[in-house]
Amino acid sequence: MERGAATGRRVDLELMRTPPPKERADAARNRVKVLDAAAGLFARHGVESVSMDAVAAAAGVGKGTLFRRFGDRAGLAAALLNQRERALQDAILSGPAPLGPAPLGPSEAGEAVAPSDRLHAFADAYLDYALDHLSLVRMSETATPGARYRLGAYGFWHRHLVILLDQMGDAVRDSEASAHALLAVLGAEHLAAMVESVGRDRARAAVHTVFDVATA
Amino acid sequence: MERGAATGRRVDLELMRTPPPKERADAARNRVKVLDAAAGLFARHGVESVSMDAVAAAAGVGKGTLFRRFGDRAGLAAALLNQRERALQDAILSGPAPLGPAPLGPSEAGEAVAPSDRLHAFADAYLDYALDHLSLVRMSETATPGARYRLGAYGFWHRHLVILLDQMGDAVRDSEASAHALLAVLGAEHLAAMVESVGRDRARAAVHTVFDVATA
DNA sequence: GGCCGAATAGGACTATAGTCCGGTTGACTC
DNA sequence: GAGTCAACCGGACTATAGTCCTATTCGGCC
Numbered sequence: 001m002e003r004g005a006a007t008g009r010r011v012d013l014e015l016m017r018t019p020p021p022k023e024r025a026d027a028a029r030n031r032v033k034v035l036d037a038a039a040g041l042f043a044r045h046g047v048e049s050v051s052m053d054a055v056a057a058a059a060g061v062g063k064g065t066l067f068r069r070f071g072d073r074a075g076l077a078a079a080l081l082n083q084r085e086r087a088l089q090d091a092i093l094s095g096p097a098p099l100g101p102a103p104l105g106p107s108e109a110g111e112a113v114a115p116s117d118r119l120h121a122f123a124d125a126y127l128d129y130a131l132d133h134l135s136l137v138r139m140s141e142t143a144t145p146g147a148r149y150r151l152g153a154y155g156f157w158h159r160h161l162v163i164l165l166d167q168m169g170d171a172v173r174d175s176e177a178s179a180h181a182l183l184a185v186l187g188a189e190h191l192a193a194m195v196e197s198v199g200r201d202r203a204r205a206a207v208h209t210v211f212d213v214a215t216a
Numbered sequence: 217m218e219r220g221a222a223t224g225r226r227v228d229l230e231l232m233r234t235p236p237p238k239e240r241a242d243a244a245r246n247r248v249k250v251l252d253a254a255a256g257l258f259a260r261h262g263v264e265s266v267s268m269d270a271v272a273a274a275a276g277v278g279k280g281t282l283f284r285r286f287g288d289r290a291g292l293a294a295a296l297l298n299q300r301e302r303a304l305q306d307a308i309l310s311g312p313a314p315l316g317p318a319p320l321g322p323s324e325a326g327e328a329v330a331p332s333d334r335l336h337a338f339a340d341a342y343l344d345y346a347l348d349h350l351s352l353v354r355m356s357e358t359a360t361p362g363a364r365y366r367l368g369a370y371g372f373w374h375r376h377l378v379i380l381l382d383q384m385g386d387a388v389r390d391s392e393a394s395a396h397a398l399l400a401v402l403g404a405e406h407l408a409a410m411v412e413s414v415g416r417d418r419a420r421a422a423v424h425t426v427f428d429v430a431t432a
Numbered sequence: 433g434g435c436c437g438a439a440t441a442g443g444a445c446t447a448t449a450g451t452c453c454g455g456t457t458g459a460c461t462c
Numbered sequence: 463g464a465g466t467c468a469a470c471c472g473g474a475c476t477a478t479a480g481t482c483c484t485a486t487t488c489g490g491c492c
Binding site for chain 3 (some may be wrong): 022024025026027051052053063064067071072073143
Binding site (some may be wrong): 048138142145146148149173174176177178180181182184185187189190192193194197198202203205206207209210212213 | 264354358361362364365389390392393394396397398400401403405406408409410413414418419421422423425426428429
């Protein structure tokens with residue numbers, strides 16, 4: 001049942017990613033030029049000190065083009081992260097356990113994976129993703145107040161956690177609210193501060209400690 | 217020992233609040249004008265749709281004056297919150313249990329208060345404070361990336377939590393990192409999203425669930 | 433009560449995110 | 463291969479946070 005719901009959702013995300021059907025040749029060319037230029041500038045000067053003007057200039061396009069296609073700073077960051085983020089989502093939906101669901105052999109139910117194990121696997125995988133691209137994730141989440149919670153990806157992580165928490169039975173009272181609380185600890189802004197304060201390893205451990213709430 | 221450390225810190229905060237010694241009469245007059253004007257505009261039009269220009273104009277001062285005194289948007293918000301925030305800090309340092317320390321009767325140790333009770337009392341009191349002024353707290357935390365973690369107040373809350381977690385013995389591995397994680401759930405940005413999504417009561421309950429980590 | 437150094441006031445100035453609209457170009461049809 | 467129309471392009475334009483420099487004002491002191 002839960003898997004069905006999750007798969008349905010994946011189709012939704014799929015549709016959201018490919019708006020209508022076509023893209024004009026010049027638009028595609030410019031999209032690539034912009035993404036390449038942005039990646040280069042970000043790598044060379046650091047994400048936060050590159051202005052949108054600079055990206056447009058380096059890509060050889062006008063500001064109108066840049067903003068029309070990506071919406072705003074956060075959208076540009078999201079586009080750059082798209083590939084990695086999607087890989088993580090695919091691994092969750094259909095990859096091997098414990099991050100993904102139990103393997104679906106031809107026989108009905110394979111080995112069951114404890115939801116709490118999947119919870120911790122998610123925390124680990126998400127931290128790998130976020131810490132590797134912290135500046136970009138931060139840019140995508142903090143460009144505008146509340147941006148993080150309007151991101152399509154946030155909805156995905158949230159639903160995944162809700163499903164896992166619901167599978168844990170009565171240990172978790174309010175899975176919806178609890179999922180939000182768990183995601184708070186994975187916010188880029190917070191991760192950045194925590195890493196700066198105590199380093200990656202201790203930050204990671206602290207995240208797992210919070211994710212134990214549900215297990216208790 | 218811990219109380220001694222906490223008291224010493226309070227003195228630090230005290231000193232930070234009263235920079236050198238004096239304030240010129242015109243400066244004091246203008247500070248009041250600005251705070252009044254800002255409070256009025258914020259109440260009438262909502263915090264996020266009031267520009268700093270508008271505040272300066274309504275207060276009848278120049279932009280230079282406004283920014284010189286308060287630094288930036290976040291500083292203005294912090295100044296408006298100062299009174300409430302300080303009341304909460306005082307209650308934590310010297311108020312009645314369980315939010316404050318155990319009452320210090322003339323006889324040595326009064327009734328001991330369990331650290332976990334103080335932890336939950338803090339969560340409640342902080343939520344009362346933050347939810348009552350959510351827009352302002354949010355403005356003080358999100359004006360600039362990472363602003364929240366540079367705020368003096370953040371350091372205060374963090375130290376308070378570290379002290380309580382340390383008092384809980386071996387249940388908590390890394391009190392410093394754990395305190396950061398707990399505070400993540402109290403971030404204004406996150407609280408706003410959570411309240412919008414599930415309402416105040418469920419948000420409050422979820423915070424307490426996370427604060428149980430330490431108790432487990 | 434007038435003088436002098438220092439802090440303050442104020443508004444012109446810069447930098448940057450994001451909007452708008454007239455002109456251009458691409459894709460599809462006949 | 464020319465015509466048509468929507469989508470796209472680009473840069474001028476707006477709004478806003480924050481900076482800077484000069485004239486003013488304060489307040490202690492003679």
